[in-house]
Amino acid sequence: MVTHDTGGGHHHPPTGFIRKYVFSLDHKVIGIQYYFLALFSVFLGMALSLLMRIHLVWPNAKLPFAPGGQMTPEQYLALVTMHGSIMVFMVLTTAPQSGFGNYILPIQIGAEDMAFPVLNMLSFWTTFVSLVVLVSAFFMVGGAPISGWTAYPPLSALGQITGPGEGAGQTMWVIGLAIFCAASLMGALNFITTTLDLRTKGMTLGRMPLTIWAWLITAILGLLAFGVLLAACILLLLDRMAGTSFFIPGGLVVTDTPITWHKGGSPLLWQHLFWFFGHPEVYIAILPGMGVASHVLSTFARKPVFGYRAMVAAMSAIGFLGFCVWGHHMFISGMSPYSAFAFSIMTMTIGVPSAIKTFNWLGTLWGGKIQFTTAMLFALGFVSLFVTGGLSGLFLAQPSLDLYLHDTYFVVAHFHLIMGVAAIFGIFSATYFWFPKMFGRMMNEPIGKAHFWLTFIGVYCIFMPMHFLGLAGHPRRYSDTSGANFLAPLHSVHYFITIAAMITITAQLIFLFNLFYSMFAGEKATDNPWHATTLEWAIPSPPPFDNFAGHVPSVYRGAYEFSVPGATEDYIPQHLVPEKVGKAY
Amino acid sequence: MPETLTPDIEIIEPGHVHGGGGDVPAGGDDDGDSGSGLPGIPQRAYFTAIQLALVGIVMFFMALTSSFLVRKGLGDDWVAFGLPRVLWLNTLVLLGSSVTIEVARRHLHEGFAAAFRRWWGFTSALGVLFVAGQLVAWRDLAAQGVFLATNPSSSFFYLLTALHGLHLLGGILALSYVAFRRWQRSRITQVTAADLASIYWHFMDGLWLFLFALLYLGR
Numbered sequence: 160m161v162t163h164d165t166g167g168g169h170h171h172p173p174t175g176f177i178r179k180y181v182f183s184l185d186h187k188v189i190g191i192q193y194y195f196l197a198l199f200s201v202f203l204g205m206a207l208s209l210l211m212r213i214h215l216v217w218p219n220a221k222l223p224f225a226p227g228g229q230m231t232p233e234q235y236l237a238l239v240t241m242h243g244s245i246m247v248f249m250v251l252t253t254a255p256q257s258g259f260g261n262y263i264l265p266i267q268i269g270a271e272d273m274a275f276p277v278l279n280m281l282s283f284w285t286t287f288v289s290l291v292v293l294v295s296a297f298f299m300v301g302g303a304p305i306s307g308w309t310a311y312p313p314l315s316a317l318g319q320i321t322g323p324g325e326g327a328g329q330t331m332w333v334i335g336l337a338i339f340c341a342a343s344l345m346g347a348l349n350f351i352t353t354t355l356d357l358r359t360k361g362m363t364l365g366r367m368p369l370t371i372w373a374w375l376i377t378a379i380l381g382l383l384a385f386g387v388l389l390a391a392c393i394l395l396l397l398d399r400m401a402g403t404s405f406f407i408p409g410g411l412v413v414t415d416t417p418i419t420w421h422k423g424g425s426p427l428l429w430q431h432l433f434w435f436f437g438h439p440e441v442y443i444a445i446l447p448g449m450g451v452a453s454h455v456l457s458t459f460a461r462k463p464v465f466g467y468r469a470m471v472a473a474m475s476a477i478g479f480l481g482f483c484v485w486g487h488h489m490f491i492s493g494m495s496p497y498s499a500f501a502f503s504i505m506t507m508t509i510g511v512p513s514a515i516k517t518f519n520w521l522g523t524l525w526g527g528k529i530q531f532t533t534a535m536l537f538a539l540g541f542v543s544l545f546v547t548g549g550l551s552g553l554f555l556a557q558p559s560l561d562l563y564l565h566d567t568y569f570v571v572a573h574f575h576l577i578m579g580v581a582a583i584f585g586i587f588s589a590t591y592f593w594f595p596k597m598f599g600r601m602m603n604e605p606i607g608k609a610h611f612w613l614t615f616i617g618v619y620c621i622f623m624p625m626h627f628l629g630l631a632g633h634p635r636r637y638s639d640t641s642g643a644n645f646l647a648p649l650h651s652v653h654y655f656i657t658i659a660a661m662i663t664i665t666a667q668l669i670f671l672f673n674l675f676y677s678m679f680a681g682e683k684a685t686d687n688p689w690h691a692t693t694l695e696w697a698i699p700s701p702p703p704f705d706n707f708a709g710h711v712p713s714v715y716r717g718a719y720e721f722s723v724p725g726a727t728e729d730y731i732p733q734h735l736v737p738e739k740v741g742k743a744y
Numbered sequence: 745m746p747e748t749l750t751p752d753i754e755i756i757e758p759g760h761v762h763g764g765g766g767d768v769p770a771g772g773d774d775d776g777d778s779g780s781g782l783p784g785i786p787q788r789a790y791f792t793a794i795q796l797a798l799v800g801i802v803m804f805f806m807a808l809t810s811s812f813l814v815r816k817g818l819g820d821d822w823v824a825f826g827l828p829r830v831l832w833l834n835t836l837v838l839l840g841s842s843v844t845i846e847v848a849r850r851h852l853h854e855g856f857a858a859a860f861r862r863w864w865g866f867t868s869a870l871g872v873l874f875v876a877g878q879l880v881a882w883r884d885l886a887a888q889g890v891f892l893a894t895n896p897s898s899s900f901f902y903l904l905t906a907l908h909g910l911h912l913l914g915g916i917l918a919l920s921y922v923a924f925r926r927w928q929r930s931r932i933t934q935v936t937a938a939d940l941a942s943i944y945w946h947f948m949d950g951l952w953l954f955l956f957a958l959l960y961l962g963r
Contacts, residue, residue: 348796348800390804402893404821432810
């Protein structure tokens, strides 16, 4: 491997505990910090969903936190809101992009760190503050907000009068989100600059691993989307605290109190701003998973990615179209049928690049010598969930069908499969794949496979039946349906879902055990345990402080040179000098 | 007697190594800033970053602009009010500051450190004057009984001027940083930093012209 000295530019490792592990400038430490922030958040979010599932099936169950032991409808809504907000922002946005992106991206492009390490540290700690502020909503007078993760006004804008949690709790929620926007903008700027300007010699755009492409496109989406959410949050805060009427219409009467001090505002304006951010946000969650799935499928099928350029083009198209389809969340909000038609066509167009990606994943697998590692299983699971969740998107994209399906469990099933669980499978795949590099030890494969099968079957058992609930007209966000006779026969479906959720959530404890056990007692990992090609496998596991110990490798070929005829091994690392390709390495 | 180049400014050829060109490595790399304890990066990365930051800021203000247009178009309660006359003066001050910052920047590029500091100082003073002028405009409106929550038109006026003012205060901080920081131990050169601050400053100037036009024509 030919390297070039970086001319004394490399930095020296910090020595104190605080600078090394807390306020670290090292992208690897920051990546792991993000990962653990997301890990904490995902278990918190899961606990909230478990409480919701228990309440839906056993409404009289005594729950520890509820006064008198009974959950009120408002408390149920608070759980809905916080589950969604924590999962979307603190898990799906942080782990795949800020977590793995931070750790892996600089190494894969041959950089010693992100372009702006101080900014990187700031974005992590800003994210941490936003998590603290968001979770603090639980402890405000009235508790957490009840307006859902989309916080539609006027419910979210009028304050305490609209319900418990709509006072200080909703305020903390809005502030927490605004802080999160700032953190994400800093992160996006750092990711794009690093990818554009810090690639090593020979790492042309066409040789970048698809993970890098995915993180780059995700960062671009973040840069364009989070500023819009920030603006919306500021307007909402002013409506709540300064008496303005951006979103609050006149003539409202809330629990017999006429609202006379607001008039003329447009609740639709919030929906436009929120979903202009919110739809790209869906792709911010899923695109890194697409990158990881492509990368892992190729590695363990021992074949190049089928249609590399098409994959890049498809991800770019998905990213671009993501900004043109926000209206499909608003079909029943009072939209001109012509606009709805345009949004509908644009939305269904996303099916084209999505189908290209799926076709190419299958093409990558076709005829490969497939190794069923746990990382591979989760990547395959990602493809499966992406297809299942994506297909129901085509139903919801049609205004005529959406009139019926909107705000039913059909939507819950759709977005959990594609945005929630598929993205989580991407995170799991990345975890099992890069764990050896990050911690220098292997994760336990048999336990990992047990975790995969329980989770894979479990999530299908949870979310597939929700399609039928939705088709039967079951509305989402209802804490109690005992008053609606037509929903009574569906109780057994709810019962099945709750049992499946309990088993699936328990299975995540297996993952947690595997993660921590392997961190300390796993089998020692070699530098390149998967016989993979990209630069992170050219350095020790775990990597030294400045990644390449001052000798950054050059790159001579694309990222997926597997099973090349004439090579001595079935993989050719990106950094291997051409003269050595025919010889042992 | 012409001023001389401050010795700690190093002139870097931007980005001759990184960025993935070519197949074969050449020797040598990087611009070798090692004093800060952080890895060296090509100076052009800073220009990439400032452009990206401006893209983010554009999206932020475009979201507010479309809110302005939607709120005005959908609501039936929009009441126009006369914009304070001092805004025209403020606009001239800000336009003037774009000229002075350009003069300062060119002095720095030519190595005239003292002239650079003088014009850089003028620019900061004009920036402070602009912000003070905006506060005068606010007081003027308040004296007429027009406050933040009076009408959506005034809400947007206060909001947009406040957010632009905050961004400009950030610019003034950046100017002070460029003027007073010690450059011996930094990854970024003073020339680059001054270029970045100028780009940001011109952008804030242009943004104000846009917002002023929006507030004036859309009132």
